[in-house]
Amino acid sequence: MSLVSIDNVDMRYGGAGGTLAVQGLDMKVNKGEFVAVVGPSGCGKSTLMKLVTGLHIPQQGTVIVANEHVTKPVSIVGMAFQNPTMLPWRTTLDNILLPLEIVERHRHRLRANKAEYVAKAEALLATVGLKGFGDKFPWQLSGGMQQRANLCRALIHEPELLMLDEPFGALDAFTREELWCVIRDLHAARGTTIMLVTHDLRESVFLADRIFVMSARPGRVIAEHRVEFARPRDLAIMYEPAFNDKVQQLRAQIAEARVTA
Amino acid sequence: MTDIPARPAVRAADFKVPWIRLAPWLYTIGLFVVWEVAVRLSGLPHTVLPAPSRIFQAIVQYWGPISRNSVQTLYTTLLGFGLAVVAGLGIGLFIGWSKTIYAGLYPLMIGFNAIPKVALVPILVIWFGIGTVPAVLTAFLISFFPIVVNVATGLATIEPETEDVLRALGAKKLDIMLKVGIPRSMPYFFGSLKVAITLAFVGSVVSETVASNNGLGQMMSQAQSQFNVPLVFAGLLALAVEGIAMYAVMAWIEKRSTGWAHRSTMGN
Ligand SMILES: Nc1ncnc2c1ncn2[C@@H]1O[C@H](COP(=O)(O)OP(=O)(O)OP(=O)(O)O)[C@@H](O)[C@H]1O
Ligand SMILES: [Mg+2]
Numbered sequence: 001m002s003l004v005s006i007d008n009v010d011m012r013y014g015g016a017g018g019t020l021a022v023q024g025l026d027m028k029v030n031k032g033e034f035v036a037v038v039g040p041s042g043c044g045k046s047t048l049m050k051l052v053t054g055l056h057i058p059q060q061g062t063v064i065v066a067n068e069h070v071t072k073p074v075s076i077v078g079m080a081f082q083n084p085t086m087l088p089w090r091t092t093l094d095n096i097l098l099p100l101e102i103v104e105r106h107r108h109r110l111r112a113n114k115a116e117y118v119a120k121a122e123a124l125l126a127t128v129g130l131k132g133f134g135d136k137f138p139w140q141l142s143g144g145m146q147q148r149a150n151l152c153r154a155l156i157h158e159p160e161l162l163m164l165d166e167p168f169g170a171l172d173a174f175t176r177e178e179l180w181c182v183i184r185d186l187h188a189a190r191g192t193t194i195m196l197v198t199h200d201l202r203e204s205v206f207l208a209d210r211i212f213v214m215s216a217r218p219g220r221v222i223a224e225h226r227v228e229f230a231r232p233r234d235l236a237i238m239y240e241p242a243f244n245d246k247v248q249q250l251r252a253q254i255a256e257a258r259v260t261a
Numbered sequence: 262m263t264d265i266p267a268r269p270a271v272r273a274a275d276f277k278v279p280w281i282r283l284a285p286w287l288y289t290i291g292l293f294v295v296w297e298v299a300v301r302l303s304g305l306p307h308t309v310l311p312a313p314s315r316i317f318q319a320i321v322q323y324w325g326p327i328s329r330n331s332v333q334t335l336y337t338t339l340l341g342f343g344l345a346v347v348a349g350l351g352i353g354l355f356i357g358w359s360k361t362i363y364a365g366l367y368p369l370m371i372g373f374n375a376i377p378k379v380a381l382v383p384i385l386v387i388w389f390g391i392g393t394v395p396a397v398l399t400a401f402l403i404s405f406f407p408i409v410v411n412v413a414t415g416l417a418t419i420e421p422e423t424e425d426v427l428r429a430l431g432a433k434k435l436d437i438m439l440k441v442g443i444p445r446s447m448p449y450f451f452g453s454l455k456v457a458i459t460l461a462f463v464g465s466v467v468s469e470t471v472a473s474n475n476g477l478g479q480m481m482s483q484a485q486s487q488f489n490v491p492l493v494f495a496g497l498l499a500l501a502v503e504g505i506a507m508y509a510v511m512a513w514i515e516k517r518s519t520g521w522a523h524r525s526t527m528g529n
Binding site: 053 | 423
């Protein structure tokens with residue numbers, strides 16, 4: 001049974017004469033699966049994320065999440081964008097607790113069970129290597145630390161579906177690999193369904209079960225790859241020939257998609 | 262050998278004059294000195310431009326009326342300003358709430374703000390009679406506009422990404438306003454208080470000058486009709502002092518309440 005099902009979707013920005021961002025988009029994501037979406041810049045990947053979360057409603061076609069037609073923002077998702085949108089007047093901990101003040105399921109319990117939630121947020125901070133930084137303000141953290149906090153905020157309400165839009169874009173190589181492992185372990189431990197948009201092909205092959213390659217704008221899926229490496233995966237698999245073959249294959253496809261645009 | 266360079270450094274720190282802190286006082290004193298010297302050298306009669314010494318003499322001589330009228334002006338100004346804060350915050354939140362309200366009311370507000378408020382004083386006098394009420398209302402009318410505009414702007418310029426994060430969690434418009442819009446517009450609001458308080462003084466004094474039997478504005482216009490120019494200047498000086506003091510209070514409140522917006526100056 002698929003958790004996310006996108007069927008022949010067209011999405012145009014700015015009215016009838018506007019930009020056609022995606023066209024004829026088809027995609028299915030199973031429960032518990034980890035999928036990655038790659039493609040040329042501006043091909044509609046962020047648009048796809050917003051369609052699935054219900055932030056945009058398509059002009060044509062259907063988006064179904066958890067057996068429900070998406071007509072308004074979906075409540076089971078957690079989302080992390082490329083630029084960390086932390087609120088500067090809240091401490092990092094309060095930023096992470098923000099979703100709990102909004103999500104229906106938690107907002108009525110928050111006041112009475114504050115300690116429990118704070119403990120949970122602190123545990124999350126510890127998993128991403130930010131132990132003890134909860135009382136700092138976001139602007140007192142480095143860019144990479146803000147990204148980690150951003151990830152915590154997307155996870156605090158234990159979403160069934162985690163949407164990550166280039167969340168590791170601005171990070172250095174070591175931090176990035178560290179966070180790949182955090183995400184990998186999280187996926188293994190909780191069985192969360194994850195959709196990851198990325199420009200880093202190695203990242204997609206290392207993390208995902210399936211990779212969708214999108215065409216240039218208007219975006220649609222032009223290829224689908226199954227990644228067969230056994231889990232749990234170790235960072236060392238990135239040096240295996242089979243891994244590099246997969247990366248090369250993806251690279252060639254995207255290069256071609258860019259040219260035909 | 263090692264402690265030789267250390268000594269002058271310690272000395273320099275000991276005798277360091279806090280020039281930046283002293284600068285406002287020094288410049289003010291400088292202005293008065295230049296003014297005094299210029300008036301004496303040019304021999305201008307004090308009915309045209311009184312020297313500072315003559316003005317201070319007037320302050321001493323008329324201390325009673327000056328202090329009484331200063332209190333009256335401060336009172337009307339603060340009352341009008343207080344009303345402006347409450348109304349400005351309310352209307353600003355209302356206008357910033359939706360793009361449609363913003364689009365519809367903004368031109369009206371601009372048009373209203375373009376009206377010289379002194380032109381409204383006669384109308385206020387017809388409605389409320391001569392005295393404190395028109396002065397309070399003029400101070401209110403002139404100072405609430407910057408507050409409204411700033412609060413509305415703070416709300417209307419929420420980053421779309423931030424809004425998306427919250428909407429994706431199922432946030433309603435009210436949630437977004439409470440969690441993001443209002444905290445975000447607070448620095449704009451407190452920043453506008455500094456502008457609004459100085460405008461409020463303009464409003465109350467204008468009204469007092471035209472139609473009142475109280476306050477610094479009325480005192481100055483009466484002194485003027487008696488050719489008591491030093492007293493006019495004494496009134497101006499009293500106004501300047503009140504204006505600077507209230508501005509300083511507003512700046513302090515701004516600094517205290519929205520420290521996160523001044524993060525670059527907090528040494529972090
Ligand atoms: N709010 C918007 N209004 C109008 N056009 C938009 C808007 N958002 C995106 N677009 C257009 O839709 C197309 C797809 O944008 P999208 O952000 O989905 O691309 P992307 O694949 O995420 O790109 P990148 O990899 O650079 O992040 C782009 O051509 C862009 O110009
Ligand atoms: Mg994007």
